[in-house]
């Protein structure tokens with residue numbers, strides 16, 4: 092009988108890392124293992140097998156911990172230490188022993204059953220701290236089961252061929268250990284934009300879509316799948332014409348990438364009329380320092396420190412933070428690094444601190460508010476940062492500032508920490524600058540006063556737009572109302588910049604607007620002299636700057652600021668961008 096043609100299935104989730112991947116699906120922990128229940132005669136012998144499997148797991152985990160410590164640092168290595176600790180968990184062995192004696196079933200069946208129970212529980216619990224721990228237990232359970240079954244433990248460490256990984260979710264240890272060379276794309280049923288996996292995927296530029304909910308049940312091993320991380324979609328069993336369309340789009344993107352890499356020059360980008368515009372990178376991981384340097388940035392304009400704190404059950408110690416910050420500034424030296432103090436809360440929950448549910452987390456106990464209420468956390472981070480400041484070029488920026496009193500209170504804490512370090516003879520950079528993020532309309536409207544008390548400003552447009560337009564930045568249903576070209580937003584940008592200029596302090600942009608090449612001319616025209624963005628955006632924005640006439644950009648911005656409609660402004664900037672044709676020129680020049 093002829094087989095039925097496969098139907099193309101498009102699915103939509105959340106794109107967390109842009110780009111297109113096309114390849115065979117590699118299923119990973121999509122469904123639970125089927126381990127049949129077989130009876131046993133000797134519970135003691137089974138328990139000995141369990142102990143042996145735990146021993147093997149300990150040896151592997153210890154080796155993984157050492158290797159990760161060297162390659163990715165303490166934060167990632169801590170994941171494996173947590174797993175080693177779980178192996179020693181007193182509750183697990185007695186539970187296995189009790190069931191072996193009572194049920195007289197094979198130990199692999201019992202361990203698999205325990206894993207199944209945890210998976211089920213995981214699907215039901217709300218408490219993020221508990222979820223975290225259950226996730227780790229699952230990970231450890233699977234490892235033990237692998238040894239009991241004497242099967243090669245399913246792992247993403249060594250993939251035989253390039254493939255798209257399809258998983259229910261990836262645990263932190265799985266994400267850290269992925270074979271980066273053969274992972275073309277990632278698609279998961281669970282997960283959100285701030286999950287460990289999403290952050291790693293972005294850092295390593297692997298096209299990724301999460302939150303697909305039912306992908307795992309609709310796809311089989313080896314099925315062709317397209318992952319469009321830019322649009323947040325996945326297509327299973329694509330038709331030939333769909334494949335063709337995506338292949339040519341992917342090729343176009345690849346050619347562009349090569350053309351941009353070839354055209355890249357060292358140092359700041361220079362406009363057609365000779366104005367140097369430094370461009371900086373936004374990073375979250377140590378590993379990104381390498382990518383950002385390769386993209387020819389002039390330093391890190393925003394280092395989001397949250398990653399060290401999220402997706403774990405306990406707070407990092409001052410020592411762990413110090414090590415990490417030191418490695419980041421050393422990796423970037425002699426280029427400068429602007430480190431942002433903890434911006435937790437909102438969409439980035441820290442279970443051990445922000446466990447309480449809030450009605451409006453984006454307007455709630457987050458960021459600098461949390462830090463000022465928890466001086467223990469804030470001071471430990473500041474001490475670590477100040478100690479690391481002697482190892483490179485560093486400045487510190489405070490997030491979510493809404494008022495002068497708040498900035499001064501935070502500055503006072505910085506001064507106290509400095510004084511404490513001085514007393515103890517611990518060196519730090521005495522000249523270290525302290526700046527304020529401008530990501531609330533309140534901060535933008537009092538930028539002239541803020542500029543009197545801080546050393547520099549940086550505009551976080553992601554939050555600024557959200558708060559100015561009262562639109563949740565992560566809500567798909569209101570995404571059309573999230574308009575960077577809204578006149579109110581542009582006026583806040585202009586107002587903040589002119590306040591900084593009047594006070595003679597630097598003011599750049601570090602939100603996503605800075606990484607959108609369509610907006611580059613408008614931003615330069617308004618007067619911004621530095622931009623900070625994710626490394627993936629650097630080549631395109633740098634090429635755009637080199638194709639812009641600053642004098643023309645200024646005239647253009649004046650015209651735009653007289654307009655009213657956000658959609659008309661967007662259409663106009665897009666038209667200008669198209670007619671400049673920077674990328675086409677680059678490709679033609681290359682050909």
Ligand code: PEP
Nearest residue numbers: 530551552553554601602
């Ligand atoms: C911003 O709000 O623009 C910003 C840069 O910070 P984050 O995206 O981390 O909130």
Ligand code: MG
Nearest residue numbers: 530551553554
């Ligand atoms: Mg922000």
